[in-house]
Amino acid sequence: MEDLNNAITYNREALALCPLGHESHPLSLNKLAVALRTRYRQSGQMEDLEDAITYDREALSLSPLVRPDRPMFLTSLASTVLIRYKQLGIGQDGGSGKCDHIQQRSTRSPSSGSPGSPHPPHQP
Numbered sequence: 128m129e130d131l132n133n134a135i136t137y138n139r140e141a142l143a144l145c146p147l148g149h150e151s152h153p154l155s156l157n158k159l160a161v162a163l164r165t166r167y168r169q170s171g172q173m174e175d176l177e178d179a180i181t182y183d184r185e186a187l188s189l190s191p192l193v194r195p196d197r198p199m200f201l202t203s204l205a206s207t208v209l210i211r212y213k214q215l216g217i218g219q220d221g222g223s224g225k226c227d228h229i230q231q232r233s234t235r236s237p238s239s240g241s242p243g244s245p246h247p248p249h250q251p
Contacts, residue, residue, distance in 0.1 A: 128166075134165075141158070153185075156182045160183040
């Protein structure tokens with residue numbers, strides 16, 4: 128557990144060296160989220176899981192659609208939210224917690240290629 132705590136500390140230090148606007152800021156947020164999610168799996172501390180979700184969401188929100196690592200940020204957030212759902216059985220908003228909002232953002236319509244389309248293409 129000491130190595131894991133050190134990894135979190137190092138990720139926090141790296142984040143501090145990459146302030147908002149730095150091109151590595153979203154990646155630093157994601158790496159910290161992954162370390163916190165890992166510690167949650169070891170310790171069960173819900174605060175680590177909630178912090179991981181916060182950092183994952185921030186990394187995703189700071190990443191333009193054209194950023195090559197955006198899919199990684201999106202799947203990281205989806206994984207973390209799914210862990211919370213499995214643990215609590217509900218979503219943060221009190222709904223079913225089935226990560227619908229995450230799935231909607233990542234769904235692409237094959238015919239239109241438009242990101243975020245929650246609907247399949249129209250078929251006659």
